[in-house]
Amino acid sequence: MAITRRCALSSITVAFATLACIATGRSPRGAAHRADGTDETQAFLAAVRAGDELEVRRLLALRPSLAAARDANGLSALLTAHLAGHPEIATLLRSQGLELDLAECVFEEDWPRLKELAARDPQAPQALHPIGGNLLYAGALAGSGELWRLRSLGCDPDAAPRGGSGFTPARAAMEQRTLPGAVIAATDLLSDGGNPNAPQRGGDSVLHGAVRRRSERLVRLVVRKGADVAARDDAGRTAEALARELGWAEGAALLAGHAQLPRDHRASRFLLDANREPVKRPDLSDVPQSLQNQVTGSSHANLEKLRALVEQDRRLIFSISTDAELAIEASAHVGNRDLMRFHLDRGAPCSLPTAVSLGDTAMVRHLLDLDPRLVHERGAHDFALLHYAAIGGGGVELAALLHERGATLDQETQGLTTLHWSVRRDLPDLTAWLIAKGADLEAVSFKWDRRGQTALQVALADKAERQVKLLRNAGARG
Numbered sequence: 001m002a003i004t005r006r007c008a009l010s011s012i013t014v015a016f017a018t019l020a021c022i023a024t025g026r027s028p029r030g031a032a033h034r035a036d037g038t039d040e041t042q043a044f045l046a047a048v049r050a051g052d053e054l055e056v057r058r059l060l061a062l063r064p065s066l067a068a069a070r071d072a073n074g075l076s077a078l079l080t081a082h083l084a085g086h087p088e089i090a091t092l093l094r095s096q097g098l099e100l101d102l103a104e105c106v107f108e109e110d111w112p113r114l115k116e117l118a119a120r121d122p123q124a125p126q127a128l129h130p131i132g133g134n135l136l137y138a139g140a141l142a143g144s145g146e147l148w149r150l151r152s153l154g155c156d157p158d159a160a161p162r163g164g165s166g167f168t169p170a171r172a173a174m175e176q177r178t179l180p181g182a183v184i185a186a187t188d189l190l191s192d193g194g195n196p197n198a199p200q201r202g203g204d205s206v207l208h209g210a211v212r213r214r215s216e217r218l219v220r221l222v223v224r225k226g227a228d229v230a231a232r233d234d235a236g237r238t239a240e241a242l243a244r245e246l247g248w249a250e251g252a253a254l255l256a257g258h259a260q261l262p263r264d265h266r267a268s269r270f271l272l273d274a275n276r277e278p279v280k281r282p283d284l285s286d287v288p289q290s291l292q293n294q295v296t297g298s299s300h301a302n303l304e305k306l307r308a309l310v311e312q313d314r315r316l317i318f319s320i321s322t323d324a325e326l327a328i329e330a331s332a333h334v335g336n337r338d339l340m341r342f343h344l345d346r347g348a349p350c351s352l353p354t355a356v357s358l359g360d361t362a363m364v365r366h367l368l369d370l371d372p373r374l375v376h377e378r379g380a381h382d383f384a385l386l387h388y389a390a391i392g393g394g395g396v397e398l399a400a401l402l403h404e405r406g407a408t409l410d411q412e413t414q415g416l417t418t419l420h421w422s423v424r425r426d427l428p429d430l431t432a433w434l435i436a437k438g439a440d441l442e443a444v445s446f447k448w449d450r451r452g453q454t455a456l457q458v459a460l461a462d463k464a465e466r467q468v469k470l471l472r473n474a475g476a477r478g
Contacts, residue, residue: 041069048077048093051086060096067096074130082107083131083141085177103129103138111149118153125153132165133172140172140189143181145450147188151322152293157194166201167209170194174209174218180415180446182213186221187414191382193324196227203233211243211251219254220261229258265376268351268367269326274344276366282315292319299330303339310346317346329380332357335391335425353379356402357392364398368405375406384411389430390421396433409437415445419455423467424448431455431470441476 040059044066047055059066069077078098081089094108102124105114118125125135132141136155139147151157158168165172173185186206190196196206207227210218219239223229232238240258243251254261270279284292291309295316298305306327310316319327328348331339340358344350352374355363367374377385386407389399399418403409410417419439422430435441444452449461456476459467 041066042071044069045071045077045080048080048086048089049084051081051084051089053089053092056089056092060092064096067093067098070130076101076104076130078104079107079131083177101129102135103131106135106138106144106150107142109144109146111146114149122154125150125155126159126161128161128164133167133169134159134161136169136189137164137167137172140169140185141176143173143176143178143185145184145188147185148192148321148323151192154322157189157192158198160198160200167204168194168198168200168206170196170198170206171200171204171209174206174213179213179215179217180450180452182215183217183221184414184446184450186210186218187382190222190225191378191380191413193322196222196225197231203231203235205231205233205239207231207239208233208237208242211239211246211248211255214246214248214251216250216254219251223255223258223261224264226263229255262376264378265373266351266378267371268349268374268377270349270351271370272350272367273347274350274363276363279347279349281318284315284318284320287313287316287319289322291316293321295319296321296323296325296327296330299327299339299343300334301336301339303342306339306342314346317343317348323381325380328354332388333380333383333391335388335393337392351379352377353383353385353388356385356388356394356398359392359394359398361394361398361401364401372405375402378413382413384413384418386411386418387413387416387421390418390425390427393425393427395427395430399430399433403437409434409439410443412443412445414447415443415452416447417443417445417455419443420445420447420453420458423455423459423464423471424462426462426464426467428466428470431467435470435474441471441474 044059047059067077078090078093081093100108100110100113102114102117105117127134129135129138131138134155135153136147136150136157139150160166160168170186170189173182173189176182176185205227207222207229210222230238237245240252240255243255270281273279295306295309296319298309317327328340328343331343332354335357337358340354350363352364352367355367375385379388386399386402389395389402417440419431419434422434442454444454446452448458454476456468456471459471
């Protein structure tokens, strides 16, 4: 009988795995059961969970279909590998030709497959998945930087489907394996429509989760986003009391002094138009969300498409995406002045972040005079106000004005500071000013690289020689 290439390779793999077991003192296991009677699927999932690549390969060689194994709750081997922090096992399993489900698509970042599956069943992204929540919950556990894709499919950022973990996506973000992943997901969720005070199982709030994580960075973020620091869990503990119970003195002290922690302030978002007249928002309840998403999406860079959409209905200027992003805010956070002016000419609000990005110093002064607290305002996606001085190219004059009014140099989002932006935009005068004012040279951003980048590393990656020279002369390491 002819022997296929696949069978031959499988036999070789099993032989090597068996020899390895003998060499390491382990007993090779049979195809059906372990000596202790554990079912083969359970043994396989245990090996995946432990990151035992040799054992995973051995069992796959015996029964390739194990790659698609799921536990009693329906959680797949692939997701088990990701959740346990074993990407090499996940890669091995994916190589077996798996047909991914929705949550697996998120962890594998297979967006075309995700879109295809969602088109087949539009309700599936919002439904309970064996991972413990809806698809956005899965994205939080993945620490994904692409959560906008999931919101665009209709995922509720505050949903905790019955029968799941009882946690919302923002609370799930506190469980993400890595701190950068947790910061990325939590910042995204709480900045783009998520409620830090949404009900959680056992009253274990997002802030309680940040305390359990023992992360000052996450505590500061959740408080800044409006968490109720007096909220108690079902055991009657505030987040501060929980920190004390866990022996986390630094966290308890931080929460005891929470009144000194900054809170976001977005009061100018719908305040005035470019003529300093009160903004009158039209009713868009009859406008499909998909159309509003198109307007907001085109507001980032496609003036021609934006013009065509708005010509059909002037109200669309006030479109808000599923990321809670107003159309003009999309233009502002990419620094596109032509698009900003298009919106403003048609009555869109001129918020403080927009005015800074546009370089409209007079409007910036006017808004800050109306309400000095606006200096703590955040734009779309949690971008700090001072960032817009770099994003829009406004440079030193606007940065100095904001700093004079109380904007701190190292306001960040996902670790991204104005210095990072100045380097990315290659604004040497602004970089020099920030350095002279004492900006943190070693602040680490996860915005453009999940491994983390200092401003100098951004400059080196961009081959921005002037920026590299400025930063190294100032003592930046790396």
